[in-house]
Amino acid sequence: MKPLNATTEARVIGKLRRRILPFVMLLYFVSFLDRVNVGFAALGMNRAIGLTSAIFGLGSGLFFVSYFLFEVPSNLILYRVGARLWIARLMLTWGLVSAASAFVTGPHSFYLLRFLLGAAEAGFFPGIILYLSLWFPARHRAFAAAAFLTAAPLSTAIGSPISGAILELHPFAGLSSWQWLYLLEGLPAILLGLLVLRILTDKPTDARWLQPEEREWLIATLDAESTATGHRPHHTAGALAALANPRVLLLACIYLGTSAGLYTLGIWTPLLLHPFGLTPLATGLATGAPALVAILPMILWARHSDRTQERTWHVVLPCLAGCAGFLWSAHTHTLAGILLALTVANLGISAAKGPLWAMPSLFLSGAGAAAGIAAINSIGNLGGFLGPYLIGWFKDRAGSYAGGLYAVAAMLALSAGLMLLLSRQPASPAAARARDTES
Numbered sequence: 001m002k003p004l005n006a007t008t009e010a011r012v013i014g015k016l017r018r019r020i021l022p023f024v025m026l027l028y029f030v031s032f033l034d035r036v037n038v039g040f041a042a043l044g045m046n047r048a049i050g051l052t053s054a055i056f057g058l059g060s061g062l063f064f065v066s067y068f069l070f071e072v073p074s075n076l077i078l079y080r081v082g083a084r085l086w087i088a089r090l091m092l093t094w095g096l097v098s099a100a101s102a103f104v105t106g107p108h109s110f111y112l113l114r115f116l117l118g119a120a121e122a123g124f125f126p127g128i129i130l131y132l133s134l135w136f137p138a139r140h141r142a143f144a145a146a147a148f149l150t151a152a153p154l155s156t157a158i159g160s161p162i163s164g165a166i167l168e169l170h171p172f173a174g175l176s177s178w179q180w181l182y183l184l185e186g187l188p189a190i191l192l193g194l195l196v197l198r199i200l201t202d203k204p205t206d207a208r209w210l211q212p213e214e215r216e217w218l219i220a221t222l223d224a225e226s227t228a229t230g231h232r233p234h235h236t237a238g239a240l241a242a243l244a245n246p247r248v249l250l251l252a253c254i255y256l257g258t259s260a261g262l263y264t265l266g267i268w269t270p271l272l273l274h275p276f277g278l279t280p281l282a283t284g285l286a287t288g289a290p291a292l293v294a295i296l297p298m299i300l301w302a303r304h305s306d307r308t309q310e311r312t313w314h315v316v317l318p319c320l321a322g323c324a325g326f327l328w329s330a331h332t333h334t335l336a337g338i339l340l341a342l343t344v345a346n347l348g349i350s351a352a353k354g355p356l357w358a359m360p361s362l363f364l365s366g367a368g369a370a371a372g373i374a375a376i377n378s379i380g381n382l383g384g385f386l387g388p389y390l391i392g393w394f395k396d397r398a399g400s401y402a403g404g405l406y407a408v409a410a411m412l413a414l415s416a417g418l419m420l421l422l423s424r425q426p427a428s429p430a431a432a433r434a435r436d437t438e439s
Contacts, residue, residue, distance in 0.1 A: 009137075009221075012214045016135055019209060021147045023199055024128050027091065028151035030188045031124055033159040034098040034117070035063060036266035037185050040163035041101075043270060043280060044178035049106050057392020059110045060267050061385035064259075066118035068385075071378030072371055074123025075130060079370035082202035083131045087124065088193045094120035095189030102175065102182035126377040130370055133361040134203055137221050139306060141361060142314075146302030146354025153298070153350050156266060156291035159185075164284025226366070247363060248372045250422045254315065255356060255380025257415030260387030261322050261349045264408050265291075267388045269342060272401060276335045286335075290343035294350040302354030312423040314355035319416040322348030326409035330402040348412070383411060 038045075038060050046056055078086040097113065097120045104110045128148060136144040166184060169177045201207050204218045269287045278286060305314040325345025332338050364372040391404030
């Protein structure tokens with residue numbers, strides 16, 4: 001590897017940020033919108049097709065069950081065939097399934113479409129995280145991950161008012177406004193799936209938009225980092241070793257708490273605000289405001305984590321903040337109070353994501369990274385099932401959201417504790433090489 005050239009590095013990283021990050025952010029924006037727009041659709045759909053809070057919570061969460069089942073195989077396929085082709089396939093499929101959700105007629109068809117949506121989208125998120133690790137050197141990954149992840153709060157901040165506005169449409173062509181919501185918000189995924197084939201570049205060796213010396217520096221830097229992990233990048237047997245790695249399992253459990261919080265906010269916030277008598281558009285604006293506030297702190301927190309190369313407390317403190325936000329939201333009974341509480345929860349959950357997703361590539365590479373990142377995301381996203389389901393379960397039985405909000409707060413507190421435990425686990429290169437030898 002050539003000696004580090006700060007000018008070359010700055011030029012290359014600048015190009016990567018401009019070429020890759022805005023587009024993958026747009027993809028995730030649409031992905032997150034299609035996952036959580038069910039919360040807005042529920043304002044009209046639940047009554048129209050007879051869904052109780054518990055049924056709605058279960059159906060919303062079934063997305064993550066199929067997501068869990070298909071995540072690792074999907075990411076291994078992406079590793080083999082390349083991000084360009086596989087991400088395009090994912091987006092086309094989930095766009096069609098999301099649009100088809102407009103035609104659910106009762107609990108069973110609702111369950112089926114949510115399950116199919118999770119299967120269709122499985123592999124997208126970990127695929128992009130893996131893709132970023134193939135392009136960005138380790139010292140820039142928390143920022144890259146955080147920039148990508150800002151699409152979730154952006155999707156809430158921008159998509160929520162759009163969803164609210166669509167719900168104010170009058171019935172047209174025999175379809176209610178909640179049905180048009182699914183149709184109109186499923187279409188962008190289909191169009192972007194076609195665009196992926198033209199814009200994404202699979203790997204740095206194919207990057208003709210980099211100068212030869214820039215491409216050489218980037219490839220050499222990434223190869224040196226991969227060698228330092230002690231893994232053979234193309235040894236696919238390493239995928240099995242990654243799945244048994246205790247650090248992968250701990251990160252998955254940590255991510256489970258943050259996912260429970262994220263999807264509780266994404267799916268249930270419109271219904272949490274519904275008792276205050278807001279119009280659908282006002283509900284959308286109120287839902288988006290806490291997420292909007294979280295975006296800049298999320299980026300700044302990730303940059304600080306990159307600059308200090310500290311990850312543990314950059315995950316622990318936000319998880320505790322998210323826990324506090326959910327506890328507060330369970331106790332407040334005013335619109336201003338719940339908006340402030342949800343803002344604190346959004347700040348914590350969003351800030352934890354960048355530093356957390358910078359960690360897997362520190363000890364995984366190649367097929368091991370593909371399998372490990374997918375395992376972390378698939379197991380962790382079971383929190384996206386547990387959080388929304390518990391909110392609905394407690395609401396039906398106790399007549400209040402408080403019990404479910406307490407449960408989500410407890411998951412975030414557990415994530416903080418597990419992060420501290422993970423920081424005490426050894427991660428020497430020798431141990432990594434030993435695991436690879438065993439595989």
